[in-house]
Amino acid sequence: MKPVTKKQTNFSMQWLKSPVVVLLSMLMGISAGLYFPDFSKSSAMVGETYLKLLQMTIIPILMSAVISSVGKLFASESARASILKIITTSFIFLFLVGALTIVISLLVGPGRYLSEDAKILLGKTLNVADQSGGSHAVASRGTVEFIHAMIPSNIFDDLGRGSILSILFFSLILGVAIGTMGGKNAQSILDVAEGLFEAFFKIVDWSMYLLPFGLFSLLANQLASTGTDTLAAMLRFVLIVWGTSLFVIVVNTAIMCLTLRRSPLVILSAFKQSMLIAFGTSNSIAAIPSAIEALTGEKIKLPASIINLVVPIGVVLNSFSMIIMYIAATVFAAELYDVPLHAPQIVIVILLSVLAAIAGAGAPSIVCISMISIVLLPLGLPAQAIIVLLIAVDPLIDPIGTMTNIHTNVTISALVASGDKNENKGE
């Protein structure tokens, strides 16, 4: 009876959280962006403010979730097996997504059949970037730089700057320390972390009432500021990214149906909110709380101890959308510049794309995009030009990419957690 009374008291506002309303607001945002670009750009502040509200609790949630779950994991002594499982499952998925993308890209050919007009559009985009001095955007991060960026010299400084990678690293270490410490004090720290986690979650839950307004504004602005010219020239590339992403999401759903023994409809409805947030905000990290909620909630019921750990780490470290983008863009570049890709190069492309995606973990999207130089330069392809083109079409592929990130990481979490659940049952 209890849930019913709760529903009745919240009835007046509950409709704002319904997926129909959210979808409708997204569609309205898309049409506003296409047909009233000036209005859409001027309303951008609403979406940005909403995104700030969502992000407000992200770092505390990430920290409290990782600290409490790692702490518990190490206290229960099954840590090594679980972590190994998380890592192997992640890598298998990263390489599978890479292999799938290259097959689709080579079949469809993102840079094939480019018309003269398309080449003129590409040339103009590149020329404008050259003239505005965008020629220094090539970034690459080696292993040493990656580790250097990961370790905070002053955690409060990194918290202030919101550098996700170092915060994650710090939380992991702290969690391990608390877990191996044992005793009453350790338990009380873990309790505090868990309590904070729940409180922050409550805030996220409240912010969901504003989701339709936020998504409307974010999508309207995103579409209004996309250069449709570049899209025309890179249509096949964009289609490959969308197609591959949707294919991955379908396969993920099938995997979850099998491992969780639920119907596709249940899976779909369980993750609808996190998928919509991911799509609408193009911000994977902003979708973490709702993804955790979906996995541990009524419909899926996976153990929070594992989910709270795997989801945040996975979302920060495993960027499937970047792998899809890197590979499709590499094939595009190879076709545009007539550089043949044979079997050895194809293997190199997959390996380097996985490496580049991990190297870009937690970095802002421009930095992630420019990480493609890790893949392109060894093949003798001009990274500079491709980065400029990717930045131009990024708003069109970012929503579906973010959705793929969340969905695939949710799938990995479900695989790891359901395996653990079964093992625990066996014990």
Added chain:
Amino acid sequence: MTKIFISTLLFVCMVFGGAWDQSATAASPTYPPDIQKIKDRGQLIVAMHSIDQIPYLISDPSGKLYGNDVDLAKSIADELKVGITFDRTAKTFNEIVDIVASGTADIGLSTLSRTLARAEKVRFSNPYAVVRPVLVLNRVAAAKLNLGGSLSEMARFSGLIGEPKGNSYIGFAKSVSPKATVVEFDTWDETFNAVTEGRVVATFRDEIGVKNYLNRFPERAVQLSMISIDNPAMVDGLAIAVNSQSLHLLGFINLYLEMKYPTRKADDLMRIYAQHYKK
């Protein structure tokens, strides 16, 4: 009484008027020989390149000339109170210098860069416009060589650089990339074709020249990247060439530039002559 007064007045006027006239003849300006030659001829002869250089030198189908260099030459002629004649026989920029050195033309005003080799033959005015040099790289060739295009990288570069014959950028390329081999082509278009096809890796040219080329062939920017060189020591100052004997004319031109013609930058030129870019 009135009649006498008027006639006296007339007489005075005639006398003084005549005296005025005479004094004017006596003080008739004796110009220095270089200016006198132009005054006597009633024409300032300006040597210019035979090929149009937007936005400096543009000829419309009827043969009428306009553009920044044409306007500047006309205003100098106006200040000298003489007409203007354009000599467009030069096929290269060095030929413009030779025409001025031989005395066939009074000045050479046609996007001339100052170089030491040219300064051996003619005198140069102060710059009337400054443009940045631009490095144009073949993107794929540069990626294969891992060449980002910084000056320090170009100093070590030992591949092929293309430049048109008789152009100041040959010297520029040799000074920036002493280890590179400069391949000479007949025209800028042939030079750019060679870079686009990867027969040479790079070329240096002034920013306006590069922008003009990419305005004509926007699709080439897929193959070509342009990197502006912001080193102030390497800025290309466009100057007016004057015959070595025409010292007074040189002084006149420099004073004119100082008083009436603030040095223009590439952006100013492209803004002032923007209508030619829309075509």
